[in-house]
Amino acid sequence: MPYSEAFKDHIANPRNAGELPDANATGEETNPVCGDRLRLSLQVREGRIEAAGFLAYGCPPTLVCGSILTELITGKTIEEVGNLKRKDLLDALGGLPSRKQHAAALAIETLRRALSSGRASSPSQPERFPR
């Protein structure tokens, strides 16, 4: 399968790999069909994602989507990343074959899970994050 240059770069040099020791929001999701897993840890301050880390088990698209997701959300506000779609990940990767696109869906679900773990998804409760 031909992978894009961006894809190969993320496989060879994953960004933000590992678990953030001082995260205040985490989420983990498993693809029930193939068993791929993605875990996201976020450091959120004043409604902004200051740092993100990921762990992933599964096929290369899953690893790459985890890596690129952390890049796309770091420095963004909770509100901004709330609108992040599967397509944004796919565009950033230069596309994925259709049967691999579930990897991007898993990444978005994991992000949602992490955001809801810190109650960050609700803008009315930003005070729940430490200032």
Added chain:
Amino acid sequence: MTKARRVYLDHSATTPADRRVVEAMLPYLTEKFGNASSVHFFGQEARAAVDRARREIAALIGARANEIVFVSGGTEANNLAIRGVCEAAKGYPGKISLGHVITSAIEHSSVRGICNALQKNGWEVTRLPVYDEGIVRTEDVRVALRPDTVLISIMLANNEIGTIQPLDEIGALVRDERARGRRHLWLHTDAVQAAGRIPLNVDALGCDLLSLSAHKLYAPKGTGALFVRRGVRLISQNVGGHQEREKRAGTEGVPGIVAFGAASKFAREEMDERSKHDRQLRDIFEAGVAEHVADIVFNGNLARRLPNLSNVSFRFIEGEGLLISLDLQGIAVSTGSACSSGTLEPSPVIRALGRNDELARGAIRFSFGKDNTEEDVEYVLKVLPQLVEKLRALSPLNKVSSFEFQVNPSEL
């Protein structure tokens, strides 16, 4: 960017054509282009070349030349053997239209697919277990035998883990059955991976049908052969021509057959040397991996397997991630992970050993060949441990990196 060194460790998938083999083949593309069925000089020249190749292939497996049927490859050989024999059963005295086939849980996908298709059509199929060593037990074959068993199809050497099956014992069992008056029980073996790598003799194995593929022994793709023992009834799967003694209609692929013949000759002459070479590199590789990478499992019985193959499960990581990481460093291997095969299930072969999904998904096959060098192995041993470590650092399954951290509710 400097061009990465390239190391091909996927010789169980295919081998490069030997230059000597290509040279032998080339005249049959141009000046010696005849159709082997033609009566004129050009045809007879091609016919003679096909028959010479037939003798070389027969010599590789201890058969007679007229027991060799040329086909397009291993998959077609398996189709012709299994379907051909099962369809012929309708003509037996008992007229078995829906019989029973015994096979193993670790057959190549072609045999697996053919047996699944037979089953769909009403045949019954027994798939024998291979236990944790990847080897079928002859006693299980004996127990599985039924009065309507038409065919036993068990591979000689497995394509993923290289384990060598006790075909000689199973062959002896079939001969015993025949001696007791059973006339219509046949033994087929898929020897695609074994040919050219270990000595083969159809009489010592006691098999009636044996599948071969040219491109696993340094000849081009597109040619294979089926050994059909004299007296075995087989229904042709390709009809519309008289070629190959009515067993496979279609103009013979003369250049590919000539190449296959030459490759078989070299394989026979150089087998000891090649297997010694492959085994040496494989053993250096395995010792190095065991020394430099923790949490690995070697798959299959380590003593009873092909000399050129090593199958290793790397815990905590998925095979295709490692495959692509190795590929980016110029190293070509195969994996049993589901992604690679385009299915959702990881390797049925590794699963049949009783390994869990994680080990099946993390299985990588390294298969060595005659052109690999010690430097190739050194390079792989330098690169591989780093890549495994890198991928494990990403893995949520890796105990070191994960699950210690929990969200602290007081911080929220």
